Structure formats: structure tokens, C-alpha cells
Amino acid sequence: MPNVIVSDTSCLILFYKIGELDLLNKLYGKLYITDTVLKEFNQPVPNWIEIVQLKTDVDKGLSGYLDAGEATSIALALEHEGSLLIIDEIKGRKAAKEMGISVTGSLGVLIASKNKGHLKTVKPIIEKIQKTNFRISENLIERVLDKANES
Structure with missing residues (x-):
């Protein structure tokens, strides 16, 4: 299993809505998100979700065609070689795959x-x-x- 699991907002919102957020913790242990994803999620996060500051500005180049959460999540995944990105939106998944990032979705x-x-x-x-x-x-x-x- 990858040592860094990055999540975009949609998975967090979905699992929160259906009362299954803890399933992410059971499966992955720790998740990493950006400040932008935290703002989009707009809920308190448990201590197994770590908010990480981006070290690069790769997200700026992606923000023209992806939403900010997707762009920053992809940028964060790029900063951690061999990471896994949980992302549901088709455009974001396609962009991440083109950059060599392993992806999965909520399903x-x-x-x-x-x-x-x-x-x-x-x-x-x-x-x-x-x-x-x-x-x-x-x-x-x-x-x-x-x-x-x-x-």
C-alpha cells in the first residue's frame, strides 16, 4: 500500500454524509489533505486526517480547468512519489493519471x-x-x- 494517501474533497463529503468517514481510517490509517480541501469539506476533521501545506505551486497550472480542491490534491500527491490519490471527478482523475499518479475513487x-x-x-x-x-x-x-x- 502507498505510504501517503491524499484525498480530494468529494470522497470526504460523501463518506461524511453517509456516516462512513471512519472507513477511510480503517482502510488507510492516515489521510493527507490540503487547506483548500479542508475549506471545501467545511467540517471538523478527525486526528487521522492531516492538513499539509503544499511545497510547490503546481496547483496553479491545474486550476484553469480543475476546481481548487482537485488541483491542490493532485499537487500534493505529486509531492509524494508513489502516493495514492482518492478523487472522483473524471477530469481530475484523467489529469492525475497523465501525471503518473495512482488514483482510486470513493467506490x-x-x-x-x-x-x-x-x-x-x-x-x-x-x-x-x-x-x-x-x-x-x-x-x-x-x-x-x-x-x-x-x-
Whole structure:
């Protein structure tokens, strides 16, 4: 597992909304976020989430086409070679991958959590997600359930 896990805002908001924020702690131990992500999240963060100051200004070049949270999260992941970035937005994922950053999303966190034994099934969590404003297609749900051996 990568030694640095960076999270964008969407995953934090989603897991907070459905009451599963602690799942990130169980799976990864510690998460790193930027000040910008903290402001976007707009909730108190537990002590296993560390707010890190960027050492570079790579985010400035990304902010033209990504939101500030995504841009700073990608910049933070770039500062830590071999890190994993949790990011859901397609444009942000594409940009991160093009820069050589390993990415996963909120649904990938669910699959990994099941594989590590932190969840018995992902389907009830997906049902909670569907009650939020998080957009998830039926096709993607099927793929996630298939990867979790729940189809």
C-alpha cells in the first residue's frame, strides 16, 4: 500500500454524509489533505486526517480547468512519489493519471475495504450513496458489485 494517501474533497463529503468517514481510517490509517480541501469539506476533521501545506505551486497550472480542491490534491500527491490519490471527478482523475499518479475513487475505496475485511458487503453502502446527490450510474454500480463479487 502507498505510504501517503491524499484525498480530494468529494470522497470526504460523501463518506461524511453517509456516516462512513471512519472507513477511510480503517482502510488507510492516515489521510493527507490540503487547506483548500479542508475549506471545501467545511467540517471538523478527525486526528487521522492531516492538513499539509503544499511545497510547490503546481496547483496553479491545474486550476484553469480543475476546481481548487482537485488541483491542490493532485499537487500534493505529486509531492509524494508513489502516493495514492482518492478523487472522483473524471477530469481530475484523467489529469492525475497523465501525471503518473495512482488514483482510486470513493467506490474503489468500498471495494478495497471489502477486500481487506472492513466491510462484509458494499451493496448497503451503495444504497446509502444513492440517497445522496452523488451521481453514480447503474452501469458503474454493476461494475463495482461485480468487482466486489456481489453481482
